Amino acid sequence: MELIYHYFDEVDSTNTQLKKAAENAPQGTVYSAGRQTAGRGRSGHTWETPQNDSVATSLLLFPEDLTPAQSALLTPLAALAVCDAIEECCGIPAQIKWVNDVLLFQKKVSGILTEQIWTKDGRRAVIIGIGINVHQRNFPPEIADIATSVYLALTQSKADGRMRGRKELTETLWRNFTGYYERFVRKKDLAFVMERYNERLINRGRRCRILDPKGAYEGTALGIDEAGRLSVRTDGGAVRAVDSGEVSVRGIMGYV
Ligand code: BTN
Numbered sequence: 001m002e003l004i005y006h007y008f009d010e011v012d013s014t015n016t017q018l019k020k021a022a023e024n025a026p027q028g029t030v031y032s033a034g035r036q037t038a039g040r041g042r043s044g045h046t047w048e049t050p051q052n053d054s055v056a057t058s059l060l061l062f063p064e065d066l067t068p069a070q071s072a073l074l075t076p077l078a079a080l081a082v083c084d085a086i087e088e089c090c091g092i093p094a095q096i097k098w099v100n101d102v103l104l105f106q107k108k109v110s111g112i113l114t115e116q117i118w119t120k121d122g123r124r125a126v127i128i129g130i131g132i133n134v135h136q137r138n139f140p141p142e143i144a145d146i147a148t149s150v151y152l153a154l155t156q157s158k159a160d161g162r163m164r165g166r167k168e169l170t171e172t173l174w175r176n177f178t179g180y181y182e183r184f185v186r187k188k189d190l191a192f193v194m195e196r197y198n199e200r201l202i203n204r205g206r207r208c209r210i211l212d213p214k215g216a217y218e219g220t221a222l223g224i225d226e227a228g229r230l231s232v233r234t235d236g237g238a239v240r241a242v243d244s245g246e247v248s249v250r251g252i253m254g255y256v
Contacts, residue, residue, distance in 0.1 A: 001027065001028045001178045001181070001182065002028050003028050003030055003059075003174055003175075003178065004025075004026065004028055004029050004030065005030045005032065005170075005171075006029070006030065006031050006032070007032050007033070007034075008031065008032070008033045008034070009033070009034045009035065010033060010034060010035040010036075010037065011031070011033045011035075011036060011037070012036065012037050012038040013036050013038050013039050013040050013129075014031040014032060014033050014036065014039075014056050014057060014058040014129060015040060015058045015113055015115055015127050015129035016038070016040070017031055017058075018031045018058045018059075018060050018127050018129075019115065019117055019125075019127055021060070022060055022117065022119050022125040022127070023119050023120060023121075025060055026060075027060060027061055027062045028059070028060070028061075028178075029059070029060040030057060030058065030059050030060075030170075030174055031057070031058050031060075032055070032056060032057040032058075032166075032170055033049070033056045033057075034051075034052040034056075035049055035050060035051060035052060035056075036049035036056050039056060039131065040113060040129075041111055041113060041131075042111065042113055047111060047113070047131050048140075049131060052135075052166075053133070053134060053135035053136050053149070054131055054132060054133050054134055054135075054136070054149075054166070055110075055130065055131065055132035055134055055166045055169050055170050055173070056129075056130075056131050057129070057130050057170050057173070057174070058127050058128065058129040058130070059127070059128045059174060059177070060125060060126075060127055061074070061125065061126045061127075061128070061181070062123055062124070062125055062126075063124070063126055063185065064123075064124075065185055066184075066185065066188070068116055068124070070184075070188055070189075071114075071116060071124075071126050072114070072228070073184070073189070073190055073227070073228045074114060074126060074128060074181065074184070075099065075100045075112050075114045075128070076096075076099055076100055076190065076193075076197060076224070076228050077177065077180040077181065077184060077190075077193065078100065078112050078114070078128050078130060078177055079096050079099070079100040079101070079102055079110075079112060079197075080096070080176075080180060080193060080196060080197055080200070081173055081174075081176040081177035081180055082094065082102045082110045082112070082130060082132065082173055083095070083096060083102055083200055084172075084173075084176040085169055085172040085173035085176055086102070086104070086109070086110075086132075086150065086169070088172055088176075089164040089168055089169050089172050090150055090154070090161045090162055090163065090164050090169075091159070091160060091161035091162055092104055092150065092153050092154065092157075092159050092161040093159075094109070094200065095200050095201070095202040096197065096200045096201050096202065097201075097202050097203060098201060098203050098221070098224065098230050098244070098249060099224075099228065099230070099244040100112045102132075103148075103202060104148050104150070104153035104157075105148065105153055105156075105157050105159075106202070107145075107146055107147055107148035107153075108146055108147055108148065109132060109133050109147075109148050109149060109150065109153065110130060110131060110132040110133070111130075111131050112128065112129065112130050112131075113128075113129040114126065114127070114128050114129070115127045115129070128177075130173065132150070132166075132169060132173075133147065133148065133149035133150065134149055134150045134151065134165075134166055134169065135149060135150075135151050136149035136151065136152065137149075137151060137152070150163065150164075150169075151163065180193065189226040189227060190224065190225075190226050190227070190228055191226040194223070194224060194225070194226060197223075197224055198223035198224060201221070201223060201224065203221040203230070203249065204221055204222065204223050205220065205221070205222075206220065206221055207219070207220060208220070208221045208232065208249045208250065209249070209250045210232060210240075210242055210249055211249070211250065212242075217234055217235075218234075218235060219232040219233050219234040219235060219240070220232065220233045221249070222239065225241060227241075228244065229241040229242055229243050229244075230242040230244075230249065
């Protein structure tokens with residue numbers, strides 16, 4: 001897939017702008033911004049991108065050969081691509097908190113917001129928006145315990161890595177993602193990356209609490225299956241497949 005990069009000094013949200021552009025722009029269009037004035041996170045949260053210190057980037061896809069449910073699996077693929085990019089560019093080991101938060105040393109460095117829309121001419125578009133904290137030296141007190149940046153991970157840990165700029169991270173990220181995407185379109189499930197994903201899954205082997213609306217329960221996370229569900233061994237010994245849309249998983253000891 002050919003990637004067509006556009007960079008803006010400031011936008012409200014790269015996802016919002018790319019949604020508008022989807023009417024005319026081709027698949028592979030990437031919008032990145034230095035600052036977002038109304039960056040959006042999952043579950044209606046905001047995502048701060050105030051001052052040229054983060055990657056804020058979105059990719060437009062028209063996945064004609066994927067169902068909406070299959071397209072939802074592009075988010076865990078994007079999480080893997082973020083891990084790969086941080087490791088490749090900066091040399092820091094990255095982990096995933098199911099289903100798509102990327103962590104460095106147990107703190108969140110990146111989040112992904114995938115949105116599906118219909119264009120006026122009836123095509124289904126998928127917009128994958130990724131934020132990566134790169135140069136931040138500190139975070140607001142309310143998230144300081146759970147957020148990190150590439151810079152902080154390198155300086156606070158004894159990690160043997162190197163600092164890289166936002167452009168290099170962005171281009172490496174989308175190059176890795178499109179590699180996964182092209183394979184996924186042929187295979188239609190996550191079997192080909194399950195091992196790779198599960199190796200990075202911070203929840204794996206850990207106690208977790210499943211906040212199921214039908215009743216919360218605890219168990220041990222085993223890993224994802226080919227449909228992206230988290231397999232959890234409950235205390236009764238049964239293995240349940242947990243869907244990200246239905247439930248929220250909390251580590252017993254807090255964020256992870
Ligand atoms: C999350 O809640 O973890 C997801 C955060 C996603 C943020 C990115 S930054 C680029 C793109 N534009 C947005 O408004 N949101 C996404």
